[in-house]
Amino acid sequence: MSHHDEPYFPSSQPCLSYWQRTTRHWSRLTSGANESVPQTADVVIIGSGLSGALVAYELLYNPSPPSNVVMLEAREVCSGATARHAGHCRPDAYRGYSAYSAKHGSEQAIKILRHEKRVLQLMKTFIETHGIDCDFNYSKTVDVIMSQHFLEYVKRSYSDFDAAGGDLSDVTWLESEEAQKITRVSGALGAVEWTAATLHSVKLCQGILDMAMDLGLAIFANTTAQSVTMVRDGLWNVESSRGTITTPTVVHATNAYASSLLPFLGSIIQPLRAQAHAVIPTQAFTGQSLLTQTYSIRYSLVDFYSVAQRPRDGLIILGGANEEIQRDRLNWPDDCSVNKSIASNAIERLRSALSEWKEEAEGEGLQYGWTGILGMTPDSVPLIGAVPSLPVGHTLRLIQ
Ligand SMILES: Cc1cc2nc3c(=O)[nH]c(=O)nc-3n(C[C@H](O)[C@H](O)[C@H](O)COP(=O)(O)OP(=O)(O)OC[C@H]3O[C@@H](n4cnc5c(N)ncnc54)[C@H](O)[C@@H]3O)c2cc1C
Incomplete structure (x- = not known):
C-alpha cells in the first residue's frame, strides 16, 4: 500500500x-x-x-x-x-543493465536500454522536424565516478552488458587522469561517456x-x-x-x-519528491570555458549530482539524489516548498567537485531551487x- x-x-x-x-x-x-x-x-x-x-x-x-x-x-x-526536471534528456547507456536484468531478465534489460537510446533519437528528429525552439543541445554526457565502490559497480554493469550482447558502440571509458582532465572534476576515479542532450522541457x-x-x-x-x-x-x-x-x-x-x-x-505508482537548482557559474565556467559535457557526478547508485550547463545562457542546472533526498522524498508530495539543506549540500558538492570553481562573487552561485513530484514504479x-x-x-x- x-x-x-x-x-x-x-x-x-x-x-x-x-x-x-x-x-x-x-x-x-x-x-x-x-x-x-x-x-x-x-x-x-x-x-x-x-x-x-x-x-x-x-x-x-x-x-x-x-x-x-x-x-x-x-x-x-x-x-x-x-x-521541474533537471534538464537532461539522457538515455541509460549501460549502467541500468544490472538492475534491469535482475528485475526483468537480460533480454528485456537490453530492450529497455535500446529503447532509451531510441527515445533520444526520436526526440531529436521530432524537435528538428517541427522546428521547436527548446534549447535542444545534442552533446556528450559523462558518469563521473567518485568512489571505488561505484567504480566496481559500473565495471560490472558494463562487462555484464557487453557479455549479454548489449550495444556499447557509443560508450567510451575514460581512465582517471583523462577523466579529470576532460571533466574538470578533481577526484574522478574514471568516467564513462556517451551521447545525450539537454533541453528546456x-x-x-x-x-x-x-x-x-x-x-x-x-x-x-x-x-x-x-x-x-x-x-x-x-x-x-x-x-x-x-x-x-x-x-x-x-x-x-x-x-x-x-x-x-x-x-x-x-x-x-508512488509519488516521490525531487529537487533541482539554478546556479550561476563563476568566471572559470563562462564564455569559452563552459562545460562541454553534462554530468552525473556519482558517489554511488543513490548518491549523485547531475550537472547540465546550458549553452544558451551559461546557467547550470544542478539536480541529484542522496540519502537526505531519499528521506525528503517521504514527505507528502507537495512541490510548494524547497528543502534548504538539500540545496546547500548540492552547491557544496558542486564547489568541491570542480576545483576551478573558486570564490563566488555577488550574483554567482546558487540562485534558487525547486521541487517536483516523480511517479515511481516498483x-x-x-x-x-x-x-x-x-x-x-x-x-x-x-x-x-
Ligand atoms: C526534480 C526533477 C528532476 C527531473 N530530472 C529529469 C531529467 O533530468 N531528465 C528526465 O528525463 N526526467 C527528469 N525528471 C522526470 C520527468 O520530469 C518526468 O518523468 C516527466 O516530465 C513526466 O511527464 P508527464 O507528462 O508524464 O507528467 P507531468 O509533467 O507530471 O504531468 C502530469 C500533469 O497532470 C496534472 N494532473 C495530475 N492530476 C490531475 C488531475 N486530477 N486533474 C488535472 N490535472 C492533473 C499535473 O498538474 C501535471 O501537470 C525529473 C523530475 C523531477 C521532479
Whole structure:
C-alpha cells in the first residue's frame, strides 16, 4: 500500500522552476481557466505535461482525428514534473543493465536500454522536424565516478552488458587522469561517456501544445479532474472543478497523481519528491570555458549530482539524489516548498567537485531551487497502455 491513504491532487501554489520562470509570457499558460468544460468530448486527456501533450498531438495530427479533444490541467498548463526536471534528456547507456536484468531478465534489460537510446533519437528528429525552439543541445554526457565502490559497480554493469550482447558502440571509458582532465572534476576515479542532450522541457511542451491547439485541442487550466466514473460500458463521466464531461475515452497522463483517480494504482505508482537548482557559474565556467559535457557526478547508485550547463545562457542546472533526498522524498508530495539543506549540500558538492570553481562573487552561485513530484514504479519502467481491469478505451499513459 502507498503511504498516502487519501487521494492527493496537485497542490495549488507550487514553487516555480527555472523552466517556468523563463516562460511565463506564453499566451496559453492559463487557457480556458475561467470557462466551463463542454458536456461531451471524444477524448479527455487529464494532465498537460509532456505525456499529455504528445498524446494530444498524435491524436490530432492524424488523417482522421477525433473531432473534439479536451485537456484538463489542475494548475497552469505544463506545471508538473515536466516543468521541474533537471534538464537532461539522457538515455541509460549501460549502467541500468544490472538492475534491469535482475528485475526483468537480460533480454528485456537490453530492450529497455535500446529503447532509451531510441527515445533520444526520436526526440531529436521530432524537435528538428517541427522546428521547436527548446534549447535542444545534442552533446556528450559523462558518469563521473567518485568512489571505488561505484567504480566496481559500473565495471560490472558494463562487462555484464557487453557479455549479454548489449550495444556499447557509443560508450567510451575514460581512465582517471583523462577523466579529470576532460571533466574538470578533481577526484574522478574514471568516467564513462556517451551521447545525450539537454533541453528546456517547458518550451518543448508548450511547442507541442501550440501545435495541438492549432489542430483543435481545447485546454482547461486550473481545472482538476476529481473523479472518473463509468456511466455505462464504454462511456465515462469525468467530473471536474468546472463541470462534468461525458466521453468514451479518457487518457490519464497524471504521472505521480495517477492513483487519485485510479486508486488501485496506489501500490504501483508512488509519488516521490525531487529537487533541482539554478546556479550561476563563476568566471572559470563562462564564455569559452563552459562545460562541454553534462554530468552525473556519482558517489554511488543513490548518491549523485547531475550537472547540465546550458549553452544558451551559461546557467547550470544542478539536480541529484542522496540519502537526505531519499528521506525528503517521504514527505507528502507537495512541490510548494524547497528543502534548504538539500540545496546547500548540492552547491557544496558542486564547489568541491570542480576545483576551478573558486570564490563566488555577488550574483554567482546558487540562485534558487525547486521541487517536483516523480511517479515511481516498483519495476522502474513506465506504465503505458490500457488500464488493467478496465474496459479498453479507458487508456492509461504514464511516464516515470
Ligand atoms: C526534480 C526533477 C528532476 C527531473 N530530472 C529529469 C531529467 O533530468 N531528465 C528526465 O528525463 N526526467 C527528469 N525528471 C522526470 C520527468 O520530469 C518526468 O518523468 C516527466 O516530465 C513526466 O511527464 P508527464 O507528462 O508524464 O507528467 P507531468 O509533467 O507530471 O504531468 C502530469 C500533469 O497532470 C496534472 N494532473 C495530475 N492530476 C490531475 C488531475 N486530477 N486533474 C488535472 N490535472 C492533473 C499535473 O498538474 C501535471 O501537470 C525529473 C523530475 C523531477 C521532479
